[in-house]
Amino acid sequence: MVPHLVTALTGPLLDLEEKIIAATPAIERWFRLEWQEHTPPFYCSVDLRNAGYKLAPVDTNLFPAGFNYLATEMLPLSVQAAMAAIDKYCPDARNLLLIPEVKDRHPRYLENIARLMQIFRQTGLHVRLGSLSPEITQPTPLALQDGNMLVIEPLVRSPNGRRLGLKDFDPCTILINNDLSAGIPDILQNIHEQSLLPPLHAGWALRRKSNHLTAYDEVAKKFGKLIGVDPWMLNPFHAKCDEVDVHSGDGLDCLATNVDALLAKIRKKYKEYGIKDQKPFVIIKPDAGTYGKGIISVRDAAELKDLTAAQRERMSIIKDGKVVSDLNVQEGVPTFESIKDSVAEPVVYMIDRYVVGGFYRVHAERGVEQNLNAPGSQYMPLAFAQQHAVPDVKAKPGTAAPNRFYVYGVVARLALLAASLEMERTDPNPEVY
Amino acid sequence: MVPHLVTALTGPLLDLEEKIIAATPAIERWFRLEWQEHTPPFYCSVDLRNAGYKLAPVDTNLFPAGFNYLATEMLPLSVQAAMAAIDKYCPDARNLLLIPEVKDRHPRYLENIARLMQIFRQTGLHVRLGSLSPEITQPTPLALQDGNMLVIEPLVRSPNGRRLGLKDFDPCTILINNDLSAGIPDILQNIHEQSLLPPLHAGWALRRKSNHLTAYDEVAKKFGKLIGVDPWMLNPFHAKCDEVDVHSGDGLDCLATNVDALLAKIRKKYKEYGIKDQKPFVIIKPDAGTYGKGIISVRDAAELKDLTAAQRERMSIIKDGKVVSDLNVQEGVPTFESIKDSVAEPVVYMIDRYVVGGFYRVHAERGVEQNLNAPGSQYMPLAFAQQHAVPDVKAKPGTAAPNRFYVYGVVARLALLAASLEMERTDPNPEVY
Structure with a gap:
């Protein structure tokens, strides 16, 4: 079941991992206390990149798909x-x-939905599917590949307009697995009597990566202090440029300046930590939403002048036709993990404050510096059986796979906590949610 | 891993099980609401007997050992x-x-302790062992069979007398895995600043089975109404006799009367439900504590006159030399489950409100009506992998093992809820705990 992970299972324990493992009681206590103050997102998945010298979250998804890969x-x-x-x-x-x-x-997406329905049915709830599509005007079957059938139904507001449900189905909880990058549909607005989870401002119509990164800076700083490590070990450098138009060239100066500044900062850190076999690079990402689209990787600000038409196209068009304007520049974190000859990155899933599983996203045709969330990626489920474990600190390096998984769970929960702060701070209407 | 359970895996779904499974959403909601009102014991194990026509808890242990068998x-x-x-x-x-x-x-008991320590270490706590024995005056090693070593240390009250701990170890939570049948040691008294779990009145020095049975009557009645079944399906008849002295014969009249009355009530139920191949019997148990000792099985009140010296001895002496006086008479529930040729009974483990696992207690030399918690019993761990599952109600009878495990989890949680009510009602000092 657990694939042979060349590095995770055989690589030596890294300094950062050793520090995290040694500090486990302090870390778990710190999370408990943070969750007294902050509410975790209902569910969340976090993509991690493990470069060996650093381990960082690179995407915090508040509408996680992929539960079928657990x-x-x-x-x-x-x-x-x-x-x-x-x-x-x-x-x-x-x-x-x-x-x-x-x-x-x-x-695969329908399998994710089927899995989520199974999880919530197993908590003892009646679970049904509602569609935001105007084309769904009656209960409509969706065939799964295993022969089972899902049914999706039109959403209905209650006669007094205050509640959302389906015909003859009045839910207490409405769980959204649609990232709302196309905007917030009217039918989801002004729902105050039911729990709408996650809240609407978690949707990419409103959410901005930069808010998450700022919250994560704070979390990584506190955590770094707690366990005595440079927060950079857990946190890629980043900067933001507003209103960039890659076609006209407006705002490209800001981008070039930030790319140069970030590369210089990364070089300095590489020097500080003796990282020699890695050349600094940065990732440029739209501030609003992504499906792994609109992301480019740059080693030198000069490359920005020579963007191909295809690259410009990729950067300007993201999901549902929204044109990119605000861009984040982020330190690139290569993955040092591989399965057979394919590069791999861990993805960790959480429900409430708990790590519930994870998998490796593997891409045979991508390099260690590239985004793996792209067509052609494969998924290797991991039992993450010991993900909560205080690992055996006496285990010989390389013999204790669970050590690495615990560390992944810790860093994923740092991103979860950052998402919690982000949601609090961006709440347009704090007294409602 | 999962042993071949002749009945659990191949037997047809029983009427009671079908009703429980069909009512799952109502049941889970009811538990959620009950846990809003009542606090579950910190941990608990429940022995169940599945007679086919009824499924009932027969022992609710608030100091569960046996975590090593999960x-x-x-x-x-x-x-x-x-x-x-x-x-x-x-x-x-x-x-x-x-x-x-x-x-x-x-x-085996030390393995249970090692497992509990592992579980709590994995939540990120420092865990150490403290001894109630005056013989432990310094840290003392306890060797496990696998070669690992536990260390048990003398308990220490803090200089101001308000806190309990070990040398250089001040715990927030004190978890007791000692059933306190020998009485409540002074060193555990008057601890108000720390969480002493379970509370002292859960110990057999104070706890009485009859209080639990009364609370369970109430829970079973509510639950029976919720799912539309006769609570008797989940609850053995019972009665109590105070101050029985089996040696002098004082109080044996009460016992005989209750045995006769219970047997008559059971016969009536057997007739009502067409149970023909089972002869009614009752179990007599001391009201305070047991390790499976002091329990006898009776088919006729006349047998009480002919108790052997050994039976009298068994009934009068229970753990740590406490003499029996108050006795419970309880409807005997035979087990219809077996593994190979040995009779088996399921034991379900819970932490807080959650079912976390279970096993079958199997005894090759005991009959279907006998207490299996006796020397010679063996333990077959069950993954209980789907114990929370709303089982697949469309599964053909006999094909879906998880169905039975879910039902076991439900009935065990009924006993858990009864224990919660029992603890509330017997709390000698409600404002302290």
């Missing part, structure tokens, strides 16, 4: 965490309404 | 539930003090 043996962990989450929002819940992506009918 | 693959479920529990009592905890049995040095 090891089925570990499903009870998801169910237990979902029970805790439901208990918090809606103890008297009978029904949960799940709103999936509108256009994604890929068999 | 399937290791399912350990993350225990860790996650323990995290939730610690979070509730002591979010700022760094240290947990575990107090084991004083005299039990059986390798």
Whole structure:
């Protein structure tokens, strides 16, 4: 079941990992206390990059798909965490309404939806699917590849307009698995009697990566202090340029300046830590939303002058036709992990405050510096069986796979905590949510 | 890993099970709402007897041993539930003090202690062992069969007398795994600043089975109404006789009357439900504490006159030399489950409100009506992988093992809820705990 992970299972424990493992009691206590103050997102997945010398989250997804890639043996962990989450929002819940992506009918995405329905059914809820698509005007079957059938139904507002549901189905919890990058549909607005999770401002119509990165800076700083490591070990440098138009060239100066400044900072850190076999690079990402699209990798500001038409196209068009204007420049973190000859990056899944599983995203045709969330990627489920474990600190380096998984769970939870701060601070209407 | 359970895996779904499975959403919601009102015991194990026509808890243990028999693959479920529990009592905890049995040095019991320490270490706590024995005056090693070593240390009250700990170890949570049947030691008295779990009145020095049975009557009645079944399906009849002295014969009249009355009530139920191949019997148990000792099985009140000296001895002496006086008479529930040719009964483990695993207690030399918690019993861990599952109601009878495990988890949680009510109602000092 667990694939042979060339590095995760055989590589030596890194200095950072050793420090995290040694500080486990302090770390777990710190998380407990943080969760007294902040509410974790209902669910979340975090893409990590492990460069050996640093381990950092590179994407924090508040509408996670991919639950179908988690090891089925570990499903009870998801169910237990979902029970805790439901208990918090809606103890008297009978029904949960799940709103999936509108256009994604890929068999793998439908399997994710089926898995989420299974998890919440197993907490004892009635679970049904509601569609944001105007084309769904009646219950519509969606065939899964295994022969099972899902049914998606039109959303209905209650006669008094205050509640959202389906025909004869009044949910307490409405769980959104649609990242809302196309905007916030009217039918989701002004719902105050039900738990709409995550809140609407988590959607890419409103959410901005830069807010998350700022919150993460703060979390990484506190955590770095807690365990006595340079926060850079956990946090890529980043900067932001507003209103860049890669076609006209407006704003490219800002981009070039930031790229140069970041590369210089990275070079300095590489020198400080004796990192010699890695050449600094940065990633440029749109501030609003992505499906792994609109991302380019740059080693020198000069490359910005020579962007190909295709690259410009990639940067300007992201999901649902929204044109890029605000761009983040972020330190590139190569992955040093591979499975057979393919580069791999870990993805960690959480429900409420709990790590419930993860997998490796593997791409045979991509390099160690490239974004792996791209067509052709494969998924290797990991049981993450010991993900909560205080690993055996006496284990010989390289013999204790769970060590690495625990560390992944810690860094993913740092991103989770940052998402929690981000959601608090960007809440347009704090007293409503 | 999962042993071949002749009945659990191949037997048809029983009427009661079908009703429980069909009512899952209502049941889970009801539990959620009950846990809003009542605090579950920190941990608990429940012995069940499945007679086919009825499924009932027969022992609710608030100081559960046997965590070592749970399937290791399912350990993350225990860790996650323990995290939730610690979070509730002591979010700022760094240290947990575990107090084991004083005299039990059986390798299996030490493995239970080692497993509990592992679970709580994996929540990120420092865990150490404290001894109630005056013989432990310095840190003392306890060898495990696998070659590892535990260390047990003398308990120390803080200089101001308000806190309990070890030398240089001040715990927030004190977890007792000693059933206190020998009385409540002075060193555990008047601890108000720390979480002493379970509370002292859960110990057999104070606890009485009859209080639990009364609370369970109430829970079973509510639950029976919820799912539309006769509560008798889940609850053995019972009665109590105070101050029985089996040696002098004082109080034996009460016992005989109750035995006769119970047997008559059972016969009536058997007739009502067409149970023909089972002859009614009752179990007589001391009201205070047991290790499976002091229990006898009776088919006719006349047998009470002919108790052998050995039976009288068994009934009068229970753990740590306490003489029996108050006795419970309880409807006997035979087990219809077996593994190979041995009779088996399921035991379900819970931490906080969560089912975290279970096993079958199997005894090759005992009959279907006998107590299996006796020397010679063996333990077959069950993954209980789907214990939370709303089972697949469309599964053909006999094909879906998880169905039965879910039902076991439900009935065990009924006993857990009864224990919660029992603890509330018997609390000698409600404002302290």
